[in-house]
Structure formats: structure tokens, C-alpha cells
Amino acid sequence: MRLAKTGTTGFLVRAALAGLIVLWSAAGFAQTSSSDLRLVPQSExxxxxxxxxxxxxxxxxxxxVYASRKVVQRQQISPFFDDPFFRRFFGQPGGGFGRPRERVESSLGSGVIISxxxxxxxxxxxxxDADKVRVALSDRREFDADIVLMDERTxxxxxxxxxxxxxxHVEFADSDNLDVGDIVLAIGNPFGVGQTVTQGIVSATARTQVGVTDFQFFIQTDAAINPGNSGGALVDxxxxxxxxNTAIFSRSGGxxxxxxxxxxxMARFVADAADHGGKVQRPWLGATVQMVNSEIAEALSLDRPRGVLVTAVFEGSPAExxxxxxSDLVIAVDGKEVTDPNSFGYRFATKMIGESVEFVVLRGGKEVTLSVPLKPAPESVPRDTRELRSYSPxxxxxxxxxxxxxxxxxxxxxxxxxVVIAEVERGSTAxxxxxxxxxxxxxxxxQPIESTRMLEAITKAPPxxxxxxxxxxxxxxxxxxxx
Known part of the structure; x- marks a missing residue:
């Protein structure tokens, strides 16, 4: 079984599908025996x-959403170009063969207009990596689009x-109010066949072991989601x-x-960041936490594993x-229960800079409420970004x-x-x-590496x-x- 992000390629063909559901009243359900649950419609x-x-x-x-980018490919020059006979027919090296050739890669997904x-x-x-983005509406109008913000971590x-x-446009719902069993519709463009609607229920509301983004906290649904649905809407x-809609578990890709x-x-948090400077700025806690397993829960006299255990608090941080x-056990953030580091990270990272957040912690068997200020992470030392080009690893x-x-x-x-590596050029020595x-x-x-300046100096005198x-x-x- 593998996890697949749901982008695809294809052509735009409009199609709309909708499911039907027969509802019965709560009173009728309560008065019906288990053998008589299947009811025919009672009215037109x-x-x-x-x-x-x-x-x-x-x-x-x-x-x-159509995204395209130009990829430059350089053809390998044949050794026959060294032969004057072949140059008479195929020209000089660089005059035809061996020149860089551009090709366009394209991908197709979905998107949601939110204003x-x-x-x-x-x-x-x-x-x-798109050079050009174009969007097509359900009424078949097409427009170019600018990229305002990209956040790979989410x-x-x-x-x-x-x-x-x-x-x-569509309005945001409060996703915290979703319950398992709620009916939802998924709308997108699977396999490029055109706009398609599928129906299902919410299967889970806080999946944290999915492995798609840095912030693991997902709504799981059985509404059919296929390649091309990426970026599409899940609505109530x-x-x-x-x-x-972002990813699927699949053996076949379907x-x-x-x-x-x-x-x-989370989507609203990123959209708000686009409205305020075009950069996602998350609050910094200045502490590390770990999962509470059954052994730790037993050591803390808990009836079950819950919350996250604080393992380090950094000097001068908002946490301090x-x-x-x-050794504090954080069990809730702003009244929302946390069960592992992923759910804790999601609850904290979606708060706005300049506000404060309430932690409920267990300390010595008693609940303590703490108010944590939400501040950006400081750049305590200049990052001094350097591109290393000298011959070295x-x-x-x-x-x-x-x-x-x-x-x-x-x-x-x-x-x-x-010193941290921020980027690695494809095909480079590194x-x-x-x-x-x-x-x-x-x-x-x-020799300990303390700065980018020191590392660059070492690469210029290779051992x-x-x-x-x-x-x-x-x-x-x-x-x-x-x-």
C-alpha cells in the first residue's frame, strides 16, 4: 500500500455526478425494530x-488548475561529429545536434476559489516548479493566475x-466541528475527465500518521478521491x-x-498569510515534546497514553x-485535546502571531493552565547564506x-x-x-564547523x-x- 498525492494530467471535459440519499426521521428510527430499518420514501x-x-x-x-514548466534538455553529441564526412550532412557541433532543447512539462489538479x-x-x-499557471472555471472560462504564496510544509x-x-466562491467551515459519520462531498477533476462530484462520510477527523506534510493532521473520508482531485474541495x-483534498492510500493509484x-x-491560516505579506509565519514555542507511550503513561500514573511530554525548554523562549x-504533560491547546506531537504541532502552528494560547498541562498530578505568547522564531545569528561552488563534497x-x-x-x-544545508542543486557533487x-x-x-564563512574557506583549500x-x-x- 502506498500514499499518493493526487495530481494528474489530462484534458478538460465537463461532467457532474451527484448521489442520492434517503433520510428518515429520528422519531421513526427510534420506534423501528432492527429488522424494519429499511424504509421506503414516505412522501414525494x-x-x-x-x-x-x-x-x-x-x-x-x-x-x-493547469501548471506548466519548461525543462531544458541537452542532447549528447555523437562522436561521429569528429568525422568531416558526417559534419557535411549534420552540420557542426552546436549547429543543430547538441543544442539545448526545451520541452514543456504540465500537470493538472484542482483548486477552490475562496474569495x-x-x-x-x-x-x-x-x-x-511551475513557470505558468492557468485555471479553468466550471463554465469553461480560462484565466492565467499568479502564484501568491507557496508553502511546502503544509x-x-x-x-x-x-x-x-x-x-x-466558497466559504470556510469550522473543520473542528466535523464529526465522524458526517456526510461530505468531494469536488475536483479526477484523471482530467472534468469536474466530478463524489459523496461519502468523514471516516476520521485527526489522522496524524499520513506522511504528506510536516503538519500531520488530516480529515479522512471514503468519498472517492483520485489523481487530479488534489487541491479540490471537500464540503459539508x-x-x-x-x-x-490532498492524498489517497492506494495500491493501484485509484x-x-x-x-x-x-x-x-489550516487552509484558512495559509490563506490569511497570503493576505498579510505573502509569507507563512508560524509561532515559535522554543520547546521540544515527545509521544507518550504506554510505558511513559504508566510511569506518570495515567490511565491511558495522552498528551505530549515536554523534553526540553530553551532559554529565553516563549515556552520558558x-x-x-x-516533564510537563501538555494535554490541551486552547481547549482542544492533543494526543501526539503531530496533533500538538497542528494546534499550535495554526495560531496567529501576536496572540496568546492556553496550554493545559499536568504537573505533579495536577492540572495547570499556562498562557503562552505567540511570537515568531528569532534570527539569533545572521543566516549568512552562501552558495558553495568550489570543488568539494x-x-x-x-x-x-x-x-x-x-x-x-x-x-x-x-x-x-x-551550519545547515538549505538547498542541493540537482546533479551537483553534493x-x-x-x-x-x-x-x-x-x-x-x-574540525567543528561554526559558520558558513568557515565552511566556505575550507572548500577553497580542498584536502x-x-x-x-x-x-x-x-x-x-x-x-x-x-x-
Missing amino acids: AQIKLSFAPIVKKVAPAVVN QDGTVITNHHVIK DLAVLKIKADGPFE MAGKLVGI SNGIGFAIPAH RSGLKV FEGTTVMNLSPAVAEELGIEGLFEG DRVGLRPGDIIRGVNE RVWQLEIERDGKVSQIILRG
């Missing part, structure tokens, strides 16, 4: 029950249609947006009834100023000095000193060596042998390479 109104009014309301706000000015929210992976992006409105029976949507609460301490990397701000941007927890973004460079040839000390995901590895 019940026979005509349909999701069509919801679809008519929402469908104009769901768009197809009448044409603001669209979709998935980051739908438009990743797999969300915000677009702006390059045309005057007003546009039909009021026609409001409860989630952005729907198996296990789909995942990013909650509207609020009074949070190591680091050729093709972009490196930065670590600080809480850089660590937050790159999704690194608990590491605020040293790429071939196996270095990745997020790797911490702890040492080179037994015969490179002994690298690299930290990745909390583990330190030693790598030895020839110079």
Missing part, C-alpha cells in the same frame, strides 16, 4: 431529496486569478469548505475509499516565559547559519547552532554524494581526503571521501 419530497442544490452552489467555485476577487487555494505539489499554495471579479452539507484532506482551519517546564549546496528562524523554516526541531536539505554540517576533517560529520534527523554519521 423524500423521493426528490438530492445533493444537487449543494453542488450547484459550490461547483462554480471549484476550478481546474470573490479570485483568490484560489490549491496544493503545493500541483504547481511546484502542501498548500495560494493563487490569484488575473481577471476582474466578482467570482463565485451546508456547502462550506471543510478541507482541501481510490480505495481512504482519502485525506487538509482541514479548512510562560512557565512551561521539562559541498559543491552545489546553499548553506545557512542555524538559528530558531532558519530551523523553523526548514522544519528542524531543537537545533539552533551550526547531490551525488547524497547530501540533502536539512543536513547539519557538524564537522569537516575533525586529499574529506572526513564529514553530518547530522540528519537527530543522528550523526561519519562520511569519508577522496579529495
Whole structure:
């Protein structure tokens, strides 16, 4: 079984499907025995029950998103070009063969218009690396769109249609009010066949082991979601947006009834960031937490595993100023229960800078309420970004000095000193060596690396042998390479 993001390619063909559901009254259900639960419609109104009014309301706000990018390919020059005989027929090297050739890669997904000015929210992976983005409305009008914001950590992006409105749009629902069993509709463009509607229920409301984004907190639904639905709408029976369809569990690439949507609460947070400077700025806690398993729960005299255990509090951080301490057990954030580090991270990361949030913690068997100020991560040392081009294992990397701000941007927890790799150029020496973004460079040839300036100086005087000390995901590895 594999997890698949739901982007695809294809042509725009309009189609609309809607399911029917027969409802019976709560009173009738209570008075009916288990053998008589199947009831025929009791009135003409019940026979005509349909999701069509919801679809008519929402469908104009769901768009197809076409993303394209140019890829430059260089043909390999044949050794026959060294032969004068063949040059008579095929020209000089660089005169035809061997020239860079451009081709256009395209992808197709879905998006949702969330305001009448044409603001669209979709998935980051739908438009990743795109040079041009175009959206098609349900009435077959097409417009170019600007990319306003891209946030890979949440797999969300915000677009702006390059045309005057007003546009039909959908309102956000409070996704925290969803319950398992609620009926939902998924609207998007699966397999590029055209706009399609599927119906299902909410299967779970807080899936945290999905592995698609840095913030693991998803709505699970059995409404059919297929490739091409990425960025499409998951709506409730009021026609409001409860989630952005993002991924599926699938063996074949098609729907198996296990789909995942990013909650509207997170989507609204990213959309608000686009309205305020075009950059997602998350609050910084300045503490690390860990999962509470059955052994830890027993040691803490808990009846079951719950909450997250604080393992470190950094000096001068909002966590320290609020009074949070190591060994505190955080069980709720602003009244919402947290069950693991992912749900804790989601609840905290979707709060706005400048406000405060209430933690309920268990300390010594008693509940304590703490008010935590929401502040951005500080850049305690200049990041001093440098692109390393000298011949070395680091050729093709972009490196930065670590600080809480850089660590937050790159999704690194608990590491605020040293030099981190921010980018690795594809096909570079660093790429071939196996270095990745997020790797911490702890040492080179037994010399601690304290700054990007120091690392750059070492790469300009390469030794015969490179002994690298690299930290990745909390583990330190030693790598030895020839110079």
C-alpha cells in the first residue's frame, strides 16, 4: 500500500455526478425494530431529496488548475561529429545536434476559489516548479493566475486569478466541528475527465500518521478521491469548505475509499498569510515534546497514553516565559485535546502571531493552565547564506547559519547552532554524494564547523581526503571521501 498525492494530467471535459440519499426521521428510527430499518420514501419530497442544490452552489467555485514548466534538455553529441564526412550532412557541433532543447512539462489538479476577487487555494505539489499557471472555471472560462504564496510544509499554495471579479466562491467551515459519520462531498477533476462530484462520510477527523506534510493532521473520508482531485474541495452539507483534498492510500493509484484532506482551519491560516505579506509565519514555542507511550503513561500514573511530554525548554523562549517546564504533560491547546506531537504541532502552528494560547498541562498530578505568547522564531545569528561552488563534497549546496528562524523554516526541531544545508542543486557533487536539505554540517576533517564563512574557506583549500560529520534527523554519521 502506498500514499499518493493526487495530481494528474489530462484534458478538460465537463461532467457532474451527484448521489442520492434517503433520510428518515429520528422519531421513526427510534420506534423501528432492527429488522424494519429499511424504509421506503414516505412522501414525494423524500423521493426528490438530492445533493444537487449543494453542488450547484459550490461547483462554480471549484476550478481546474493547469501548471506548466519548461525543462531544458541537452542532447549528447555523437562522436561521429569528429568525422568531416558526417559534419557535411549534420552540420557542426552546436549547429543543430547538441543544442539545448526545451520541452514543456504540465500537470493538472484542482483548486477552490475562496474569495470573490479570485483568490484560489490549491496544493503545493500541483504547481511546484511551475513557470505558468492557468485555471479553468466550471463554465469553461480560462484565466492565467499568479502564484501568491507557496508553502511546502503544509502542501498548500495560494493563487490569484488575473481577471476582474466578482467570482463565485466558497466559504470556510469550522473543520473542528466535523464529526465522524458526517456526510461530505468531494469536488475536483479526477484523471482530467472534468469536474466530478463524489459523496461519502468523514471516516476520521485527526489522522496524524499520513506522511504528506510536516503538519500531520488530516480529515479522512471514503468519498472517492483520485489523481487530479488534489487541491479540490471537500464540503459539508451546508456547502462550506471543510478541507482541501490532498492524498489517497492506494495500491493501484485509484481510490480505495481512504482519502485525506487538509482541514479548512489550516487552509484558512495559509490563506490569511497570503493576505498579510505573502509569507507563512508560524509561532515559535522554543520547546521540544515527545509521544507518550504506554510505558511513559504508566510511569506518570495515567490511565491511558495522552498528551505530549515536554523534553526540553530553551532559554529565553516563549515556552520558558510562560512557565512551561521539562516533564510537563501538555494535554490541551486552547481547549482542544492533543494526543501526539503531530496533533500538538497542528494546534499550535495554526495560531496567529501576536496572540496568546492556553496550554493545559499536568504537573505533579495536577492540572495547570499556562498562557503562552505567540511570537515568531528569532534570527539569533545572521543566516549568512552562501552558495558553495568550489570543488568539494559541498559543491552545489546553499548553506545557512542555524538559528530558531532558519530551523523553523526548514522544519528542524531543537537545533539552533551550526551550519545547515538549505538547498542541493540537482546533479551537483553534493547531490551525488547524497547530501540533502536539512543536513547539519557538524564537522569537516575533525574540525567543528561554526559558520558558513568557515565552511566556505575550507572548500577553497580542498584536502586529499574529506572526513564529514553530518547530522540528519537527530543522528550523526561519519562520511569519508577522496579529495
